[in-house]
Amino acid sequence: MKATIYHVARRARVSTATVSRFLNGTGPVAAETRHRIEQAIQVLGYRPNTVARSLVTKATHTLALLMPDITNPFFPDLVKGVQLLADERGYTVLLCSVAGDPAREEEYLEMLSAKQVDGALLVGLVCGRETIARFARHGIPIVSLDRTSTSITARGPEWPPSISSSLATGSSLTSRDRSGCE
Numbered sequence: 001m002k003a004t005i006y007h008v009a010r011r012a013r014v015s016t017a018t019v020s021r022f023l024n025g026t027g028p029v030a031a032e033t034r035h036r037i038e039q040a041i042q043v044l045g046y047r048p049n050t051v052a053r054s055l056v057t058k059a060t061h062t063l064a065l066l067m068p069d070i071t072n073p074f075f076p077d078l079v080k081g082v083q084l085l086a087d088e089r090g091y092t093v094l095l096c097s098v099a100g101d102p103a104r105e106e107e108y109l110e111m112l113s114a115k116q117v118d119g120a121l122l123v124g125l126v127c128g129r130e131t132i133a134r135f136a137r138h139g140i141p142i143v144s145l146d147r148t149s150t151s152i153t154a155r156g157p158e159w160p161p162s163i164s165s166s167l168a169t170g171s172s173l174t175s176r177d178r179s180g181c182e
Contacts, residue, residue: 003044011040023048062092064112066105067123070097075123082121091118102127109135121145 005023009016014033021027022037029037040046050061065082067075079095086093094117096108105127112120119141122132136142 003046004049005046007044008037008040008046011044012036060116060118061090062094062115062117064094064096064108064117064120065123066096066098066108066120066125068098068100068125070095078123098125102131106131109140113138113140119143 005016005019009019012019012033014037018029018033019037022029022034063082063086065079067078069075070079079093083093094112094115096112098105098108105125109120109127109131113135117140120135121143123145125132125144132142132144
């Protein structure tokens with residue numbers, strides 16, 4: 001049987017409110033009580049229920065990273081960077097490879113909306129402007145990486161924030177970096 005906050009409270013001889021204050025750091029807990037709660041957690045193997053917590057906090061600490069093809073040599077470094085930053089901030093990353101299929105992109109966005117992810121990074125996707133804007137209106141913060149087909153000013157206020165570059169700019173920056181001169 002999975003240990004619950006009630007089991008921890010019973011074993012530590014405290015109320016569930018005291019265990020909750022300890023777990024969330026929302027109030028004072030005496031040193032002796034803290035020690036008993038820590039022991040109970042260790043003995044019982046208690047793990048907080050993140051699904052239940054997300055219902056209260058309205059945050060899942062989950063980000064989605066949608067990309068067209070995970071076999072492209074560019075993407076492993078991108079995934080690694082996103083994962084490192086997410087880990088530092090206490091987030092989990094869901095990796096979604098959409099294989100360049102707009103229907104699959106939309107299916108993933110629907111699923112991510114249902115799972116109430118805290119945000120989505122879209123890398124080089126082909127789904128339409130209306131699709132992305134619709135999900136952004138549903139409250140999913142979306143950052144689109146490398147959607148260079150239209151200028152940011154032409155996208156309007158409903159378009160999600162974007163990070164983009166051009167081949168010319170990237171080539172210029174790369175050559176300056178390698179040559180050491182501007």
